[in-house]
Amino acid sequence: MQAPGRERRAELEAICRDLHLRLRPRETPPGFRVEFRRFAALNNFIRRRDGAIHLLVSDILADAPREVLASLACILLSKLLREPVPAECRRRYREYVSRDDVQRALRAARAERGRKRMGPPKGRYYDLEKLFERLNERYFKGALAKPRLGWSPRASRRRLGHYDAAHGTIVLSRILDGPGVPEFVVEYVLFHEMLHAVHPTRQSGTRREVHTKEFQEAERRFPRLAEAREWLERL
Secondary structure, three states: OOOOOHHHHHHHHHHHHHHHHHHOOOOOOOEEEEEEEOOOOOOEEEEEEOOEEEEEEEHHHOOOOHHHHHHHHHHHHHHHOOOOOOHHHHHHHHHHHOOHHHHHHHHHHHHHHOOOOOOOOEOOOOEHHHHHHHHHHHHHOOOOOOOEEEEOOOOOOOOOEEEEOOOOEEEEOHHHOOOOOOHHHHHHHHHHHHHHHHOOOEEEOOEEEOOOHHHHHHHOOOOOHHHHHHHHHOO
Protein backbone atom coordinates (compact mmCIF):
# COMPACT_ATOMS: atom_id res chain seq x y z
CA MET A 1 0.00 0.00 0.00
CA GLN A 2 1.43 3.37 -1.02
CA ALA A 3 1.64 6.21 1.47
CA PRO A 4 -1.39 8.49 1.17
CA GLY A 5 -0.64 11.72 -0.69
CA ARG A 6 -0.81 15.27 0.52
CA GLU A 7 -4.13 15.78 -1.27
CA ARG A 8 -5.80 13.03 0.76
CA ARG A 9 -4.56 14.46 4.04
CA ALA A 10 -5.66 17.95 3.02
CA GLU A 11 -9.10 16.61 2.12
CA LEU A 12 -9.58 15.12 5.59
CA GLU A 13 -8.25 18.29 7.26
CA ALA A 14 -10.82 20.35 5.33
CA ILE A 15 -13.57 17.93 6.39
CA CYS A 16 -12.53 18.39 10.02
CA ARG A 17 -12.60 22.20 9.75
CA ASP A 18 -16.12 22.11 8.31
CA LEU A 19 -17.27 19.74 11.05
CA HIS A 20 -15.77 21.95 13.76
CA LEU A 21 -17.62 24.96 12.37
CA ARG A 22 -20.90 23.03 12.57
CA LEU A 23 -20.23 21.74 16.07
CA ARG A 24 -18.76 24.99 17.43
CA PRO A 25 -20.17 27.78 15.18
CA ARG A 26 -19.05 30.56 17.52
CA GLU A 27 -15.44 29.39 17.73
CA THR A 28 -12.61 29.89 15.30
CA PRO A 29 -11.56 26.44 14.11
CA PRO A 30 -8.08 25.38 15.24
CA GLY A 31 -5.51 24.02 12.86
CA PHE A 32 -5.87 20.36 11.90
CA ARG A 33 -3.06 17.92 11.15
CA VAL A 34 -3.78 14.52 9.64
CA GLU A 35 -1.34 11.62 9.43
CA PHE A 36 -2.03 8.20 7.93
CA ARG A 37 -0.09 5.64 9.96
CA ARG A 38 0.90 2.04 9.23
CA PHE A 39 -0.90 0.59 12.23
CA ALA A 40 -1.21 -3.18 12.65
CA ALA A 41 -4.89 -2.74 13.48
CA LEU A 42 -7.72 -0.43 12.50
CA ASN A 43 -6.71 2.22 15.02
CA ASN A 44 -7.61 5.90 14.76
CA PHE A 45 -6.77 8.59 17.30
CA ILE A 46 -7.47 12.28 17.88
CA ARG A 47 -5.74 14.62 20.31
CA ARG A 48 -4.92 18.25 20.98
CA ARG A 49 -1.28 19.25 20.74
CA ASP A 50 0.52 22.58 20.34
CA GLY A 51 -2.72 24.45 19.71
CA ALA A 52 -3.85 22.16 16.91
CA ILE A 53 -5.96 19.02 16.65
CA HIS A 54 -4.08 15.98 15.36
CA LEU A 55 -5.69 12.93 13.76
CA LEU A 56 -3.75 9.68 13.41
CA VAL A 57 -5.63 7.46 10.96
CA SER A 58 -4.94 3.91 9.84
CA ASP A 59 -3.56 3.83 6.29
CA ILE A 60 -6.02 0.99 5.61
CA LEU A 61 -8.57 3.81 5.29
CA ALA A 62 -6.44 5.86 2.90
CA ASP A 63 -8.57 4.89 -0.12
CA ALA A 64 -11.92 5.07 1.66
CA PRO A 65 -14.67 7.14 0.03
CA ARG A 66 -14.99 10.74 1.16
CA GLU A 67 -18.23 10.05 3.03
CA VAL A 68 -16.51 7.34 5.07
CA LEU A 69 -13.65 9.65 6.02
CA ALA A 70 -16.22 12.30 6.91
CA SER A 71 -18.01 9.80 9.16
CA LEU A 72 -14.75 8.87 10.87
CA ALA A 73 -13.88 12.54 11.38
CA CYS A 74 -17.36 13.11 12.81
CA ILE A 75 -16.92 10.25 15.28
CA LEU A 76 -13.47 11.34 16.44
CA LEU A 77 -14.21 15.07 16.64
CA SER A 78 -17.54 14.53 18.42
CA LYS A 79 -15.78 12.45 21.06
CA LEU A 80 -13.03 15.04 21.48
CA LEU A 81 -15.57 17.86 21.88
CA ARG A 82 -17.82 15.69 24.05
CA GLU A 83 -20.71 15.89 21.64
CA PRO A 84 -23.14 13.04 20.83
CA VAL A 85 -21.90 10.92 17.94
CA PRO A 86 -24.56 10.81 15.18
CA ALA A 87 -25.87 7.29 14.62
CA GLU A 88 -25.61 7.73 10.84
CA CYS A 89 -21.85 8.36 11.11
CA ARG A 90 -21.38 5.23 13.18
CA ARG A 91 -23.47 3.18 10.76
CA ARG A 92 -21.67 4.38 7.61
CA TYR A 93 -18.23 3.80 9.14
CA ARG A 94 -19.09 0.35 10.46
CA GLU A 95 -20.57 -0.71 7.13
CA TYR A 96 -17.39 0.26 5.33
CA VAL A 97 -14.92 -1.41 7.70
CA SER A 98 -17.08 -4.56 7.68
CA ARG A 99 -16.60 -5.00 3.93
CA ASP A 100 -14.74 -8.13 2.87
CA ASP A 101 -11.99 -6.20 1.06
CA VAL A 102 -11.33 -3.98 4.08
CA GLN A 103 -11.26 -6.99 6.40
CA ARG A 104 -8.78 -8.72 4.06
CA ALA A 105 -6.55 -5.64 4.09
CA LEU A 106 -6.78 -5.55 7.88
CA ARG A 107 -5.75 -9.21 8.21
CA ALA A 108 -2.84 -8.65 5.82
CA ALA A 109 -1.69 -5.62 7.84
CA ARG A 110 -1.85 -7.58 11.07
CA ALA A 111 0.16 -10.43 9.57
CA GLU A 112 2.79 -8.10 8.11
CA ARG A 113 3.12 -5.50 10.85
CA GLY A 114 1.90 -7.07 14.06
CA ARG A 115 4.01 -8.99 16.53
CA LYS A 116 2.70 -12.05 18.31
CA ARG A 117 4.01 -12.37 21.84
CA MET A 118 3.76 -15.94 23.06
CA GLY A 119 5.75 -18.50 24.99
CA PRO A 120 6.62 -22.05 23.91
CA PRO A 121 3.88 -24.70 23.74
CA LYS A 122 5.40 -26.81 26.51
CA GLY A 123 4.43 -25.35 29.84
CA ARG A 124 5.27 -26.43 33.36
CA TYR A 125 2.32 -28.80 33.56
CA TYR A 126 0.75 -29.06 30.11
CA ASP A 127 2.19 -29.48 26.63
CA LEU A 128 -0.13 -27.81 24.12
CA GLU A 129 1.30 -29.71 21.16
CA LYS A 130 0.50 -33.07 22.74
CA LEU A 131 -2.99 -31.92 23.65
CA PHE A 132 -3.52 -30.54 20.14
CA GLU A 133 -2.55 -33.84 18.50
CA ARG A 134 -4.93 -35.73 20.77
CA LEU A 135 -7.85 -33.38 20.11
CA ASN A 136 -7.08 -33.27 16.40
CA GLU A 137 -7.36 -37.04 16.10
CA ARG A 138 -10.42 -37.26 18.33
CA TYR A 139 -12.54 -34.48 16.81
CA PHE A 140 -11.04 -33.64 13.40
CA LYS A 141 -9.68 -37.03 12.24
CA GLY A 142 -6.19 -35.51 12.24
CA ALA A 143 -7.08 -33.19 9.34
CA LEU A 144 -6.72 -29.83 11.10
CA ALA A 145 -3.47 -28.09 10.16
CA LYS A 146 -1.47 -27.34 13.29
CA PRO A 147 -1.03 -23.62 13.98
CA ARG A 148 1.75 -22.21 16.13
CA LEU A 149 0.86 -23.02 19.72
CA GLY A 150 2.01 -21.29 22.85
CA TRP A 151 1.27 -20.04 26.32
CA SER A 152 0.64 -16.35 26.91
CA PRO A 153 3.40 -14.23 28.50
CA ARG A 154 1.04 -13.27 31.34
CA ALA A 155 -1.52 -15.23 33.32
CA SER A 156 -4.78 -13.57 32.22
CA ARG A 157 -8.21 -14.47 33.59
CA ARG A 158 -9.97 -12.17 31.11
CA ARG A 159 -8.72 -13.90 27.95
CA LEU A 160 -8.23 -17.61 28.43
CA GLY A 161 -7.55 -18.43 24.79
CA HIS A 162 -7.21 -16.79 21.41
CA TYR A 163 -7.02 -17.98 17.81
CA ASP A 164 -5.32 -15.51 15.48
CA ALA A 165 -5.95 -16.33 11.82
CA ALA A 166 -3.61 -13.58 10.58
CA HIS A 167 -0.62 -15.11 12.37
CA GLY A 168 -1.83 -18.71 12.37
CA THR A 169 -1.54 -19.05 16.15
CA ILE A 170 -3.43 -20.36 19.15
CA VAL A 171 -2.41 -18.88 22.49
CA LEU A 172 -3.75 -20.04 25.86
CA SER A 173 -3.52 -18.05 29.05
CA ARG A 174 -0.70 -19.16 31.30
CA ILE A 175 -3.14 -19.18 34.20
CA LEU A 176 -4.36 -22.57 32.90
CA ASP A 177 -0.88 -24.10 33.13
CA GLY A 178 -1.11 -24.91 36.80
CA PRO A 179 -1.29 -27.99 39.06
CA GLY A 180 -4.83 -27.22 40.17
CA VAL A 181 -6.27 -26.98 36.66
CA PRO A 182 -7.87 -30.23 35.42
CA GLU A 183 -6.59 -31.45 32.09
CA PHE A 184 -10.09 -31.61 30.58
CA VAL A 185 -10.44 -27.84 31.24
CA VAL A 186 -7.25 -27.07 29.30
CA GLU A 187 -8.45 -29.42 26.56
CA TYR A 188 -11.78 -27.63 26.35
CA VAL A 189 -10.22 -24.16 25.98
CA LEU A 190 -7.82 -25.46 23.33
CA PHE A 191 -10.65 -27.28 21.54
CA HIS A 192 -12.71 -24.07 21.56
CA GLU A 193 -9.89 -22.17 19.85
CA MET A 194 -9.36 -24.98 17.33
CA LEU A 195 -13.02 -24.64 16.38
CA HIS A 196 -12.40 -20.99 15.51
CA ALA A 197 -9.95 -22.19 12.85
CA VAL A 198 -12.66 -24.43 11.36
CA HIS A 199 -15.62 -22.08 11.81
CA PRO A 200 -14.33 -18.52 11.26
CA THR A 201 -16.19 -15.37 12.20
CA ARG A 202 -19.07 -14.63 9.85
CA GLN A 203 -19.88 -11.08 8.78
CA SER A 204 -23.53 -10.18 8.25
CA GLY A 205 -23.80 -6.49 7.39
CA THR A 206 -22.32 -4.67 10.37
CA ARG A 207 -22.83 -7.66 12.68
CA ARG A 208 -19.97 -10.06 13.41
CA GLU A 209 -21.08 -13.56 14.34
CA VAL A 210 -18.16 -15.06 16.26
CA HIS A 211 -19.82 -18.25 17.48
CA THR A 212 -21.95 -19.38 14.56
CA LYS A 213 -24.63 -22.05 14.78
CA GLU A 214 -22.18 -24.53 13.23
CA PHE A 215 -19.54 -23.56 15.81
CA GLN A 216 -21.91 -24.15 18.72
CA GLU A 217 -23.07 -27.50 17.35
CA ALA A 218 -19.46 -28.66 16.97
CA GLU A 219 -18.57 -27.45 20.46
CA ARG A 220 -21.31 -29.58 22.00
CA ARG A 221 -19.35 -32.66 20.91
CA PHE A 222 -16.99 -32.03 23.85
CA PRO A 223 -18.26 -34.53 26.45
CA ARG A 224 -17.45 -32.47 29.55
CA LEU A 225 -18.52 -29.13 28.13
CA ALA A 226 -20.83 -28.07 30.97
CA GLU A 227 -18.36 -29.23 33.62
CA ALA A 228 -15.48 -27.33 31.98
CA ARG A 229 -17.51 -24.13 31.68
CA GLU A 230 -18.63 -24.39 35.29
CA TRP A 231 -15.03 -24.84 36.44
CA LEU A 232 -13.87 -21.80 34.41
CA GLU A 233 -16.61 -19.64 35.92
CA ARG A 234 -15.04 -20.25 39.33
CA LEU A 235 -11.53 -19.39 38.12
